[in-house]
Structures are given as C-alpha cells and as structure tokens.
Amino acid sequence: QKEVEQDPGPLSVPEGAIVSLNCTYSNSAFQYFMWYRQYSRKGPELLMYTYSSGNKEDGRFTAQVDKSSKYISLFIRDSQPSDSATYLCAMSDGTASKLTFGTGTRLQVTL
Amino acid sequence: SQTIHQWPATLVQPVGSPLSLECTVEGTSNPNLYWYRQAAGRGLQLLFYSVGIGQISSEVPQNLSASRPQDRQFILSSKKLLLSDSGFYLCAWSVGGSVVQPQHFGDGTRLSIL
Numbered sequence: 001q002k003e004v005e006q007d008p009g010p011l012s013v014p015e016g017a018i019v020s021l022n023c024t025y026s027n028s029a030f031q032y033f034m035w036y037r038q039y040s041r042k043g044p045e046l047l048m049y050t051y052s053s054g055n056k057e058d059g060r061f062t063a064q065v066d067k068s069s070k071y072i073s074l075f076i077r078d079s080q081p082s083d084s085a086t087y088l089c090a091m092s093d094g095t096a097s098k099l100t101f102g103t104g105t106r107l108q109v110t111l
Numbered sequence: 112s113q114t115i116h117q118w119p120a121t122l123v124q125p126v127g128s129p130l131s132l133e134c135t136v137e138g139t140s141n142p143n144l145y146w147y148r149q150a151a152g153r154g155l156q157l158l159f160y161s162v163g164i165g166q167i168s169s170e171v172p173q174n175l176s177a178s179r180p181q182d183r184q185f186i187l188s189s190k191k192l193l194l195s196d197s198g199f200y201l202c203a204w205s206v207g208g209s210v211v212q213p214q215h216f217g218d219g220t221r222l223s224i225l
Contacts, residue, residue, distance in 0.1 A: 008152065027217070032211040043117075043201050043216030044155075092211045099214060103154040 003027050006089055006102030015111055019076040021085075023089035023102045026070065030091040030100070033065050035074045038086045038104065048074065079109045117202045117217030125225050130175075130189040134202030134218050137183065144185040145214060146177055149199040161185060162207060172183040187206035197224045 006023045013019055021035075031052055036044035048063040050056045056063045062075040072091070076083055086104040114137045124130060132183040136142050157170045159177035160178045167177050174193050185202055199221050203214040 034213050035214075037176045041219075041221070043203075043218045046215060049213045090214075094211050098157060098160065101155040103152060 001026060002103075003100050004089065004091065004102045007105055008103060010108055011105060012108045013061040013079055014081060014088075014108060015081060015109055017079050017109075019079050019083070019107060021074040021076075021087050021089075021105050021107070023091075023095060024070055025072075025091060026098075027091075027100075028067075028070065029093035030070075031067075032092040033063070033072050034062075034090040034099070036088040036090060037062055037083075038088060040085075044088055053078050056087060079107075081109050081111060083107060084109050113204070113215065114200060115204055115215060115217040117220060120218065121221045121223075123223045123225060124192050124199075126194055127191050130187070130192050130196070130222070132187040132222075134185045134187075134217060135183055136204045137184075139183070139204070139206070141182060141207045141209050143212075143214075144179060145203040145205075146185065146187050147201040147202060147203065149156075149201060149207055155201065159187070175214075192224050194224050197222055 004025045031041045032048045037047050037049040038044040053065045053067045061075045064073040064075050088104045089102040090099040092099050117134045143175050145160045147155045149155050162178045199219050203216045203221045205214045206212040212225050
C-alpha cells in the first residue's frame with residue numbers, strides 16, 4: 001500500500017463547477033500538508049500549505065485536513081479552464097523537510 | 112523574491128554519455144535543495160537533498176550523483192547514462208531550518224536517452 005493515495009483521474013468538469021480533489025494517507029505522523037498545481041511540462045507550483053487539522057481558504061481554493069480519517073481535500077470554487085492541470089498533494093511528518101507526494105489528479109475544466 | 116533556475120529545459124543524450132544538470136536559487140540564503148525525478152503515473156521520487164554546502168543525502172541507490180559546490184547551486188550528474196535514466200528531473204528549494212517548509216520547484220529538465 002502506498003503511503004499516499006490519490007485518484008489519477010482524469011476528472012472533467014464544466015466551467016463554474018465546484019471541484020473536489022482528495023488524498024488519503026496511511027502514516028498518522030503526517031502533520032504538514034500541501035497542494036501543488038502542475039501544468040504540462042512545468043514544475044509543480046505551491047497552492048496551499050496547512051499544518052494539522054482544519055480548513056484554510058485562499059481565494060477560490062479551500063484546503064481541508066481531517067487527521068482522524070487520514071484524508072485531505074482541495075476544493076476549487078467557480079472552476080476556470082485555466083485550472084486545468086494536474087494537482088498533487090504532499091505531506092510531511094516533520095523530519096528533514098522531506099515530502100511524500102501523491103501521484104496527482106489530472107483536472108480538465110471544459111467551456 | 113526568490114527564484115529558482117534549472118537548465119537545460121530539454122536534453123537528448125546517447126546511452127553511456129555523461130550528464131550534468133544545474134540548478135541555482137536566487138533571493139535566499141542557506142536553502143534546503145532537492146532533486147526529484149517524475150515519471151508518468153508514479154509521482155515525484157526524491158533522489159537527493161542537501162541542507163548545506165557539501166552535504167548530500169541520497170534517497171535511492173542509482174546511477175546518479177549530486178553535488179552542492181556553492182550555497183545556492185545544486186548539480187545532478189552521471190558518468191554514464193542508462194536508458195532507465197530518462198525522465199523529467201525537477202530541482203526544488205525550501206527555507207532551511209528545523210521547521211517543515213513548503214518546497215518550491217523549478218520548471219524541470221526533460222531528459223531523453225537514446
């Protein structure tokens with residue numbers, strides 16, 4: 001079993017929809033959680049960074065962490081075609097700044 | 112603001128040839144530096160990380176090596192490339208120190224071995 005599981009998609013939604021992207025993990029020591037967006041042929045770009053459980057909002061993006069269920073989510077409101085990309089979750093237990101990444105979910109927002 | 116530069120963007124090399132990929136960071140001091148390889152459907156695999164000049168930790172035994180000759184320079188090398196070394200190589204940096212900080216990535220090098 002992988003430490004971090006992420007549905008690879010692709011996930012196709014119409015413009016304006018609310019998107020929910022999710023990751024599950026098995027290591028209960030993880031306490032730092034990140035979401036990255038990666039466009040084709042580019043490096044990942046940090047979207048959200050959260051510590052421990054709870055919600056964090058930044059514009060159209062909301063990150064949610066449920067440590068009791070070992071489940072994290074990224075919600076995108078009013079999705080745009082420019083949101084079409086691969087979304088990677090990443091997490092750390094706090095040792096040596098090393099991150100464990102999910103394999104990414106490919107999102108396609110259609111007009 | 113901090114920026115990270117990686118080059119070249121694309122590289123085609125024959126099997127058995129040497130490799131040198133360079134990464135530099137600007138606008139910060141004493142960063143943690145990382146090399147990853149990304150394969151389709153397999154996520155990001157950490158190859159090397161460094162917390163200071165000359166300090167390199169290897170995560171996966173392989174045909175590659177890394178060096179950090181200067182504070183903000185990180186180099187990925189190989190003496191003889193294998194077909195299996197093909198992939199998308201990403202350099203990243205994070206703020207140094209004991210608290211976990213997010214990593215920030217360059218735009219990668221797509222390496223094809225023929």
